[in-house]
Amino acid sequence: MSAKQIDLSFVHAATLMLPATNTWNIVLVGCGGTGSWLAPSIARIARVLQEQGKTANLWFVDPDTVEEKNIPRQNFCQAELGQNKAATLAGRLSAAWGVDIRISRERFNPARISGSQWIGWDSVTVVVGCVDNAAGRNELAKSLQYNRAGAAHRIWWLDCGNAEHSGQVLFGSAAQSRQLADALVSRKICKALPAPNLVAPDLLKARPEELKTNLSCAEIQLANAQSLAVNQMVAAVATDYLTRVVFGGLRRFATYFDLESGSMRSLFNTADTIGQYTKRRAKAEPTRV
Secondary structure, X not given: OOHHHOOOOOOOOOEEOOOOOOEEEEEEEOOOOOHHHHHHHHHHHHHHHHHOOOEEEEEEEOOOEOOHHHOOOOOOOHHHOOOEHXXXXXXXXHHHHOOOEEEEOOOXXXXXXXXXXXXXXXXXXXXXXXXXXXXXXXXXXXXXXXXXXXXXXXXXEEEEEEOOOEEEEXXXXXXXXXXXXXXXXXXXXXXXXXXXXXXXXXXXXXXXXXXXXXXXXXXXXXHOOOOOOHHHHHHHHHHHHHHHHHHOOOOEEEEEEEOOOOEEEEEEXXXXXXXXXXXXXXXXXOOOO
């Protein structure tokens, strides 16, 4: 294999460096297919942060209740039928891990990100999106409006999505390309990453079945059938992202997988890759081999 055929992106990827903080806000939006499997990992991360003497503020957000059709694929049991998903997971995990988890039975409102309830400017906030529609992702994208070009980004969006046998996890802070101009501090350190909507603009566009207002939630779910394993796989990848974000070492911003072929690929924090999402090339010379 020639040198030109070897992908050295990971070797030369910059490590994400977030603003120094002792307070982490993690907002899980959507506690269904993927969110219900990701929630236990979020609770464990909060427990570790607490053991390190740091503050972990957790919120679970979901207006839906547990239904019969949720039981086989989501992380709920028969005894939890009819209960609010966010409240059910929060109660279960708070008792298991000794962490405080606040809930919202309302739809996610990005305006609350700017208030003291969900963010302080000496903290870092990660909004974890586990929603299955464009309308929800549009609201998640609005959370990043408080980040500014050239300033330390304190609000980040971790988005999870999947089809029947495949899925992706995207992570970033810059909803607009101009916010990436100074993303790379050096060839080894970066401070901003393209937001999920920059990497995959179609996430904010409604699928045909979403536009058919006469379809029930069950019919929409049937139109997007999913395997029993795919949500847990998305949650596992998202857990690794969140762990590396909180404790350090993240060198990628997008990961795609396919269960049928057993394949996985990622986009790494390099000048060339990040530069694809900005009108002005990221400020860092690529490493020479």
